[in-house]
Amino acid sequence: MPEKCLRRLNKQLESLKADGYCILTDVLDAAEVRATRRALIDAAVESKRRGVSTYVQGLDPNEANVRVFNLLDLDPIFRKLILQPKAIALVQALIGEHFLISNFTANIALPGSESMAIHADQAIVIPEPWLQPWAINIIWCLDDVYPDNGATLYLPGSHQVARVSELPPDMKTAMVAFEAPAGSMIAMDGRLWHTSGANVTRDRERALLFGYYTADFIRPQTNWNASLSAHTLDNLDARLFDFLGLGAAANLRQSSVILEPADH
Numbered sequence: 001m002p003e004k005c006l007r008r009l010n011k012q013l014e015s016l017k018a019d020g021y022c023i024l025t026d027v028l029d030a031a032e033v034r035a036t037r038r039a040l041i042d043a044a045v046e047s048k049r050r051g052v053s054t055y056v057q058g059l060d061p062n063e064a065n066v067r068v069f070n071l072l073d074l075d076p077i078f079r080k081l082i083l084q085p086k087a088i089a090l091v092q093a094l095i096g097e098h099f100l101i102s103n104f105t106a107n108i109a110l111p112g113s114e115s116m117a118i119h120a121d122q123a124i125v126i127p128e129p130w131l132q133p134w135a136i137n138i139i140w141c142l143d144d145v146y147p148d149n150g151a152t153l154y155l156p157g158s159h160q161v162a163r164v165s166e167l168p169p170d171m172k173t174a175m176v177a178f179e180a181p182a183g184s185m186i187a188m189d190g191r192l193w194h195t196s197g198a199n200v201t202r203d204r205e206r207a208l209l210f211g212y213y214t215a216d217f218i219r220p221q222t223n224w225n226a227s228l229s230a231h232t233l234d235n236l237d238a239r240l241f242d243f244l245g246l247g248a249a250a251n252l253r254q255s256s257v258i259l260e261p262a263d264h
């Protein structure tokens with residue numbers, strides 16, 4: 001990565017560690033945003049055709065949130081995006097060199113969508129206390145996001161909360177919106193408590209992608225062997241294969257701790 005890029009990334013990393021998030025603008029150019037958004041709309045149609053509902057009762061208050069799961073199986077554009085170098089650099093800098101891709105999904109908040117339950121993504125995959133960052137979400141903004149179209153809301157400083165009992169009682173009122181233009185990447189510490197905002201516009205959509213990465217000793221949310229089609233599995237990039245935990249070493253930190261067979 002060029003020196004200037006690295007310096008900028010180091011600054012973002014400082015914010016990520018201090019504030020629990022950082023926002024990088026202009027990571028995708030306008031043509032990339034358009035192509036990714038088009039692929040997402042097609043992916044939603046294909047996902048439904050495969051029998052996967054885009055509405056999950058209990059996750060969102062109503063059907064105006066369009067959820068698209070298993071993005072990695074639905075278009076090569078998503079297999080490239082999950083490996084985006086700045087994203088991987090921030091993931092490894094925050095949670096460590098050895099990570100696995102846990103999930104990659106989308107949430108399109110259509111007008112009328114409302115907030116889901118407030119949660120922290122690390123708290124979903126590992127019990128408290130949450131003493132260090134072992135999970136990170138890389139959020140790709142495919143539309144401009146702002147409070148009225150349902151920008152993700154976060155609780156400032158909550159990445160330092162180790163237990164549910166430490167959460168403030170007035171969480172809902174203390175939440176702040178992540179505002180960012182289309183093409184931005186928001187890196188969010190898995191310990192930061194957040195929720196989707198309500199889209200109160202008449203006709204503006206808010207499409208976000210969520211690339212979720214966790215330390216390699218945490219069970220991924222997705223069983224990639226079961227989710228990816230044979231065609232996708234057969235054609236996976238070698239790095240992606242490892243980052244999905246599909247290699248022979250699975251989550252054994254690649255080959256570094258695999259012992260040589262003893263001499264007989």
Ligand SMILES: O=C(O)CCC(=O)C(=O)O
Binds near residue numbers: 107151153195197208
């Ligand atoms: O859509 C959003 O703004 C947040 C979604 C989210 O946090 C989730 O799906 O876990």
